[in-house]
Structure formats: C-alpha cells, structure tokens
Amino acid sequence: MANVADLKLEDLKLQRLWVLKLEAEIIEMSINIEDEPDCGSDVDVMSDDGPYILGIPSTEPSSVVTLETNETTKRKRRSVVWDEFTIIDGKGFDDGKNRAECKRWKVTLRDKKVDQDFVRDKITKLIVRHELPLVFVEYEEFRELITYLFSGYTHIAQNTQMSDILRLYNLESIRIRNLLNSFAGRISLTSDLWTSITNDGYIALTAHYIDKDWLLPKKLLKFCILPPPHTGIHICEMVSKILSDWGIDRKLFSITLDNAIANFYFVDLLKKNLNLKNALLCRGLHFHNRCCAHILNLIVQDGMKHIDDSVVLVRSSIAYVKGSHARKVKFLEICKQLGLQSSKGLRADVSTRWNSTYLMLDSALFYYKAFENLELMDDNFKTCPSFEQWLKIERLTSFLYPFYAITVLLSGSKYPTANLYFENVWEIHKSLLEEEFMVSKLAEMDNGSKSQLDIYLDEPKISFNDNEYDEYDVLAF
Structure with missing residues (x-):
C-alpha cells in the first residue's frame, strides 16, 4: 500500500511539473499574431488572441486544430501541445479574446498582449x-x-x-x-433649478420612461450652468434646445416641476411650442404636474415657522455639543454611562430641508437623558429643553413622521408614484385633523392669509346624484 501511495504522489508531482513547464513556455515565449510566420515553418502558433508557443518541434500531431479567420485560408496549429488544450471562443469574455483551456487541469490561459x-x-x-x-x-x-x-x-x-x-x-x-429613440413609448421629464454658494444657477433635466422589459429607468439629459436671467422664456429656450438635441421633442408625455413662478410661464411656453408640432397628447392637457414631495415640503415648512421654541432649543443643544472635541467626549461618556448607543449620532438640520429637521429631532429625542445629564455636569450648557418641552418634541416628532415617510416614498425613481399620491395625501390630511395642537398652531398664521396647506387642500367640490355626496370633497373622503 505504501508503494502504491508513493507512486500516486510521484505521478502527481510529474503532472504538476509538466503543467508548470507548459505554462512557462506559454507565458515566456509568446509572440503576437502579426509576427506569425507561414504555417509551414517550424514556429508554432495558437490564434489571433490566444497564447503563442515557440520552441516545440513541428511534428504532425494525431489531430490538427484549426481556427477560422476572416480570410479564405485556415491556419493550422501544428504543435502536439494543442492535443492538451481546448480553444474557447472569446465572444463570452469582455475583451472578446480567445482562451485556451487545459484538458487535464482546467486552467484557462490567454496571450500576454496588452490591449x-x-x-x-x-x-x-x-x-x-x-x-x-x-x-x-x-x-x-x-x-x-x-x-x-x-x-x-x-x-x-x-x-x-x-x-x-x-x-x-x-x-x-x-x-x-439611439436608446431613447428606439422604443415607441413616450418619455416623462423632471427638472429642477437651484443656485450654488457661488450664486451660479444650475439646471438639471432628467428623462423617465418604461423600457421593453417593463422597468422604469431614468437618464440625466443635461446638467449645466443656466446663465441669468432665470426667467420662464430663458428656461424654455434652454429646455427646448436640450430636447431638440436629443431628438425627443415629439415623444414627451409629461413634465414634473416644483411651484416656482417661473416654471409656470416656462411650461406654458413649452406647451405652446410643442402643440405647434402636434407633439403632445390631448393638446397637453395633462402635460404639467406639480411635484407632490415639494408640496409636502412647503406645507411642513409653513407650519414649522409657527412651532414654539422647543425646536430652536434642540438645534442649539446639538450645536453646543458639536462645538468642541471636549464636549463630544464628555457627551459620549455620559451616553456610555446611561447605556445609550453612540452609533445613532446627533444630526444637525438644514433650514431649507424640513426632513433634516425631523431627523434632528428624532436623534435628539433618543439622547434626551444624556442632554439632561450634561446640563447637570456642565454649567455653560444653558439650552437644554425642559421636561415639558421634551414631551412637545416627542409629539411633534411622531406628527412629522408620516410626512417624512411619505416624502421618501414619493421621491422614489425606480417605481411609479402616481398611484401612491391620493391615498398618502389623504392620510396626511387626516393626520392634520386629528392633531388638534398642530391645527391650532397652523390656524394662528399671520394676517389670516392662506398658507401653502390651505391652497393645496382647497380642492373644488364634486356633486353627485346621490344627495349624500352633494358636499363631497376629494381630500376629505
């Protein structure tokens, strides 16, 4: 038994040495197909893209491997080494180059030439x-x-x-x-404008469509500086040029924009230009859509202006903790003593994004005990909310959560959102009616003027034959 095992081990060693020798010959003595001599010479080659082998006598093997070329002739692989390899077509690889696979060890090799x-x-x-x-x-x-x-x-x-x-x-x-012009369906657009910290105006235009696999991809058509003036006429000229350059000005279905005044003039002009080409469905009756997520943002920002100072105290408390490294270390030590996870972290908000205010309140509420302990240990910390104010913050956070969740849901770009609009806006309206303290705050707005909430919820009433629904309101359903 020992002799048999020794023979098997010796056989494996010999096979391994043979493969290593073969690999060395393939790697070290490869040549390009451009330098290949005539097939009748003693130099042996593989293919246009495979390993090239030199130094093996050109004795006729038991089987001759050939490769089809673009020419009428076929080039033969005359070396006996090709009896040990199978040629793999390069169509299945990213670089399109052929490979040679060893029949014994299933090792795949290719030429050394760098593309x-x-x-x-x-x-x-x-x-x-x-x-x-x-x-x-x-x-x-x-x-x-x-x-x-x-x-x-x-x-x-x-x-x-x-x-x-x-x-x-x-x-x-x-x-x-070519992709946008290859399918028969129509394309919906979204666009946004904003000003950078250097006061440069930018415009972005994105195309959304349903492809042949019923997926909802999007393509950014343009992202560039928009020189002043940022008027409706100027925006219309820029967008019309972009659509013409891409060749999709006759394939549009709708465009979704925010509530900027310039956008209304821009859409009216664009609609008139496209109607001259008879390019819109129903003469553009449903061409312009207002961004629901942006409307929700305006509603919440309008209401947040009239909330008491609890939010201001939370903002100041977070700024105080993040103001120095020593305070951060002290705050982390307090969290460790109280068994609070420090991985959640404190979040500061951005005044123009209400959802960041929600995230700030949510993180502060998680660490409210740490803030109370910091107030006892640090005499300079004067902005910690009181117990009653923490209760208001907790209630405000739970009230804002539906807004946050619905905004995230309606901001999706990988799935349709039109079917999600009505139900979720109704949920928000219902939430506003149930939260009396928020409704009372919203009712105390200045001068009795209509807020963004009032304007958005001011829907026309629809009459039905049934007397029960004579005063039916869409959002009050």
Missing part, C-alpha cells in the same frame, strides 16, 4: 464613476501598479485623459440618443 485601448477605457470609466481627479493617471503609485501588471502599457498625461473622457461622453451620448 492599450481596453485598459485606457477601463481607467476612464473608473475616474468618471468615482469622481477621481484627472491627475490620478499621473500618480506615481498608480503608474507603478499598471507597469507591474502590464509591462507594455504606455502611460498618458491628464490632458490626454481629459480627451478620453470627452470621447467616452460622446459615445455614451450617441448610445443613449
């Missing part, structure tokens, strides 16, 4: 996807890594990399343009 264009294309996509600087291609460590992997690679400068990015942009633009 310069393929590597540069991958680097370009890496830079674009992860927003890396152009100088990334000039980093010493990056170049050393690429040289180690592909000794024949020619490095490029950042200016050349910029040209590669523009080339990729042009190719992708052509692909997306």
